[in-house]
Amino acid sequence: MFSDLFKKLLYASGALGAYHRWRNARTLTVIMFHRVLSPDDPRWARCDPDYTLRADLFRQCLEFFTAHYNMVDVQAVLRARRGEGVLPDRALLITFDDGWRDNVDFALPALRSLGLPSLMFVVSDAVGRREAFYQERIVGAWRQGRLDAAGLAQGLQRVGAPPAEMPSDNGIATLRRLIGHVERLEATVRTRLLADLAECLDDGTRQMIDAGELHSLLEGGVAIGLHGKTHTPMTAATDLDAELGGAREEMAARLPADRPPTTMSFPHGRFDDAIAQRARDAGYELVFTSVPVINPTHDGRLGWLLGRLGFETDAVADPQGRFRPDLLALYLFRRPGRVLA
Structure with missing residues (x-):
C-alpha cells in the first residue's frame, strides 16, 4: 500500500x-x-x-x-x-x-x-x-474451454511429436510451453496437428x-x-x-x-x-x-x-x-x- x-x-x-x-x-x-x-x-x-x-x-x-x-x-x-x-x-x-x-x-x-x-x-x-495465427487460436480455444493442455499434448502425440512430459496442470504457463513445442515442429507436422485440432480452434470470426x-x-x-x-x-x-x-x-x-x-x-x-x-x-x-x-x-x-x-x-x-x-x-x-x- x-x-x-x-x-x-x-x-x-x-x-x-x-x-x-x-x-x-x-x-x-x-x-x-x-x-x-x-x-x-x-x-x-x-x-x-x-x-x-x-x-x-x-x-x-x-x-x-x-x-x-x-x-x-x-x-x-x-x-x-x-x-x-x-x-x-x-x-x-x-x-x-x-x-x-x-x-x-x-x-x-x-x-x-x-x-x-x-x-x-x-x-x-x-x-x-x-483466422488468427495458430498461437492465438490455441490460446482462444483454451480460454473458451474447447481445448486444454492435455488435449494439445495428445494432439502432439497423434502426429508423432509428443512433449517430453505430459502436462500436470491446465494453466496458461503450461499451455505456453506446449505452444513453444508446436512452434518448433517441422512445418508439415505442424500443419497436420492444426488440421487435427481445426474444429476446436476455429472461432468463425474474421480476425x-x-x-x-x-x-x-x-x-x-x-x-x-x-x-x-x-x-x-x-x-x-x-x-x-x-x-x-x-x-x-x-x-x-x-x-x-x-x-x-x-x-x-x-x-x-x-x-x-x-x-x-x-x-x-x-x-x-x-x-x-x-x-x-x-x-x-x-x-x-x-x-x-x-x-x-x-x-x-x-x-x-x-x-x-x-x-x-x-x-x-x-x-x-x-x-x-x-x-x-
Missing part, C-alpha cells in the same frame, strides 16, 4: 515528468501494441490477454503520450534517418504488429480522435485471411485486416510496414528472401504507388545481426526490433535498427483495471537508451 502511494505521489508531484524531460530529451521512444479490444466485443473472450489492451486503457495511454512526448509519424523518423531533419525532443512513435482487424475497429478511432499518427507492421499473407481496410488505415494516418510474409520467426524461416523482399513486393502491390513499404519489424522479435543486415539489403530503411530500449538521437541522427517498448495491462492498470499513469511513467521513463545499429 505504501509503495503504491509513493508511486502515485512521485508522479503527481511532477518529479517523474521532470526527470523524463531531462533524461530523455534527445530520444525516440517507439511503443509496440498488438491488439486493442473492448470487453463487450466477442473477440475479447478469445484473445491472448498478454497481447491485448482494453480499448479504454489504450485511449488513456494515448492521452498519457500526448502529455509527456512529442508525437511523430514514420516520415519524420525517416527524414531524421536520412539527415533531412531533426526529431523533436522526447519524440514518440506508435506502432502495431501483425495486422489485426480490431486495430481498425478500436485503435484507429481513438488515434483519429486525438489526431495521432502511427505505423502498422502487417503480415503479408494474413491480409484478407479470416485479420483485408485489402480495403489497409486503405482505411492509410487514410486515417496509419502508415503500413511489413511483419514478414508468414509470421514465421526470421531465425526459423526456410526462405528468408520471401519473408523479407518477397513480402515487401507483395505489400507494395496492395498500396498506392507513392507509399511503398520502407519499414519492417521482426515477427516474434527474433533476429540476429545477419538477418538484420539482410532486411536492410532488401530495401527497408528502418528495421524495428522488440529490444526494449529507447533510441538515442543526441547527434541529430538516428540509427536504422530501432528498439521498441511493449507492455502488458499490469504495466498501466491496477488489479481493479483502473489506469495508473504513475506505473506507465515508471516503466517508460526509466528504460535504458542504446543505439542498436
Whole structure:
C-alpha cells in the first residue's frame, strides 16, 4: 500500500515528468501494441490477454503520450534517418504488429480522435485471411474451454511429436510451453496437428485486416510496414528472401504507388545481426526490433535498427483495471537508451 502511494505521489508531484524531460530529451521512444479490444466485443473472450489492451486503457495511454512526448509519424523518423531533419525532443512513435482487424475497429478511432499518427507492421499473407495465427487460436480455444493442455499434448502425440512430459496442470504457463513445442515442429507436422485440432480452434470470426481496410488505415494516418510474409520467426524461416523482399513486393502491390513499404519489424522479435543486415539489403530503411530500449538521437541522427517498448495491462492498470499513469511513467521513463545499429 505504501509503495503504491509513493508511486502515485512521485508522479503527481511532477518529479517523474521532470526527470523524463531531462533524461530523455534527445530520444525516440517507439511503443509496440498488438491488439486493442473492448470487453463487450466477442473477440475479447478469445484473445491472448498478454497481447491485448482494453480499448479504454489504450485511449488513456494515448492521452498519457500526448502529455509527456512529442508525437511523430514514420516520415519524420525517416527524414531524421536520412539527415533531412531533426526529431523533436522526447519524440514518440506508435506502432502495431501483425495486422489485426480490431486495430481498425478500436485503435484507429481513438488515434483519429486525438489526431495521432502511427505505423502498422502487417503480415503479408494474413491480409484478407479470416483466422488468427495458430498461437492465438490455441490460446482462444483454451480460454473458451474447447481445448486444454492435455488435449494439445495428445494432439502432439497423434502426429508423432509428443512433449517430453505430459502436462500436470491446465494453466496458461503450461499451455505456453506446449505452444513453444508446436512452434518448433517441422512445418508439415505442424500443419497436420492444426488440421487435427481445426474444429476446436476455429472461432468463425474474421480476425485479420483485408485489402480495403489497409486503405482505411492509410487514410486515417496509419502508415503500413511489413511483419514478414508468414509470421514465421526470421531465425526459423526456410526462405528468408520471401519473408523479407518477397513480402515487401507483395505489400507494395496492395498500396498506392507513392507509399511503398520502407519499414519492417521482426515477427516474434527474433533476429540476429545477419538477418538484420539482410532486411536492410532488401530495401527497408528502418528495421524495428522488440529490444526494449529507447533510441538515442543526441547527434541529430538516428540509427536504422530501432528498439521498441511493449507492455502488458499490469504495466498501466491496477488489479481493479483502473489506469495508473504513475506505473506507465515508471516503466517508460526509466528504460535504458542504446543505439542498436
